[in-house]
Amino acid sequence: MKKINTICLGLILFLSLGHTYAQDLNQYQKANFILGQDTLKYRILYPENMEKGKTYPLVLFLHGSGERGTDNQKQLTHGAKLFLDQTNRKEYPAIVVFPQCPPDIKWTHRLKEKSAEGDWIFKFPTESGPTKPAYMADQLVNKIVEEGNIDPKRIYIMGLSMGGIGTLEFLYRWPDKYTAAAVICGGHNPKLVTKYSHVPIWFFHGGKDDVVPGKYSKLVYDEQKKYNAESKYTLYPEANHNSWDQAFAEPDLVKWLFSKSK
Numbered sequence: 001m002k003k004i005n006t007i008c009l010g011l012i013l014f015l016s017l018g019h020t021y022a023q024d025l026n027q028y029q030k031a032n033f034i035l036g037q038d039t040l041k042y043r044i045l046y047p048e049n050m051e052k053g054k055t056y057p058l059v060l061f062l063h064g065s066g067e068r069g070t071d072n073q074k075q076l077t078h079g080a081k082l083f084l085d086q087t088n089r090k091e092y093p094a095i096v097v098f099p100q101c102p103p104d105i106k107w108t109h110r111l112k113e114k115s116a117e118g119d120w121i122f123k124f125p126t127e128s129g130p131t132k133p134a135y136m137a138d139q140l141v142n143k144i145v146e147e148g149n150i151d152p153k154r155i156y157i158m159g160l161s162m163g164g165i166g167t168l169e170f171l172y173r174w175p176d177k178y179t180a181a182a183v184i185c186g187g188h189n190p191k192l193v194t195k196y197s198h199v200p201i202w203f204f205h206g207g208k209d210d211v212v213p214g215k216y217s218k219l220v221y222d223e224q225k226k227y228n229a230e231s232k233y234t235l236y237p238e239a240n241h242n243s244w245d246q247a248f249a250e251p252d253l254v255k256w257l258f259s260k261s262k
C-alpha cells in the first residue's frame with residue numbers, strides 16, 4: 001500500500017508539474033499573421049501589467065528546424081521559459097514573439113552537403129531574396145512596431161540552429177531594424193558581416209557540435225569583432241549541438257541583450 005501511495009504521489013506531482021509548465025507557456029498568446037494568401041502562426045508574450053502609452057523592447061525569437069510545424073506550439077520548446085522567468089519579467093518587461101516556420105522550408109536558403117571526409121559544408125545563398133517565412137516574420141515585426149507599443153531603439157533578435165542562421169541573415173537583410181542579437185549554434189557567410197557590423201552579437205557554440213560546425217559562427221564573429229568591440233563569443237568545449245541549454249543558463253544573457261540601445 002505504501003508503495004502504491006508513493007507511486008500515486010509521484011504521478012500527481014508529475015502531472016502537476018506538466019500542467020504548470022503548460023500554463024506558463026500559455027501566457028504566450030496564440031495568433032496568426034495574415035498577409036495576402038499567406039499565414040504565419042506565432043505566439044506573443046506581453047509584459048505583466050502592461051501600461052497604456054508606454055513603449056517596450058521587442059524580442060523576435062527564431063526557432064530551430066525541429067520546431068517547425070503548424071501546431072503553433074513547438075516553437076516554444078527552447079527559449080520561451082527564459083522570458084517567463086519572474087526575475088526577467090520584472091526587470092526586463094518586453095514583448096516577445098515566437099513565429100513558427102512551416103514544415104519543409106527554412107528561415108533561409110541554406111544548403112549543405114558532406115565532403116569526402118564526412119564534414120558538413122554549408123552554403124548561404126542570399127541572391128533570391130528572403131524565404132516566405134522570413135519575409136512574413138519581418139512584416140510581422142513591422143506590424144507590431146506600427147501598433148505603437150514598441151521602443152524602436154530596442155528591437156532584439158535571437159535564434160538557435162536554423163534560427164541562429166536565420167538571425168544572422170535577418171541582420172543582413174534588415175540591418176537597421178535590430179539593436180542587438182544572440183546567435184546560438186548558428187553561423188553564416190562572414191563576407192556579409194559589413195552589412196550589419198554595427199549590431200552587437202553574442203555568439204554561442206558547442207565545441208563538439210556535429211550538426212552546425214562551429215567554424216560557421218566563429219568566422220562570422222572573427223570578422224564582426226573587427227568592427228564591433230561589444231560582440232562576444234562563448235564556446236562550450238564539451239557541448240554538442242544543444243549548446244542552447246548552457247546559453248540560456250548564462251546569468252548575463254538577458255541583461256546583456258536588454259542593455260543595448262540605439
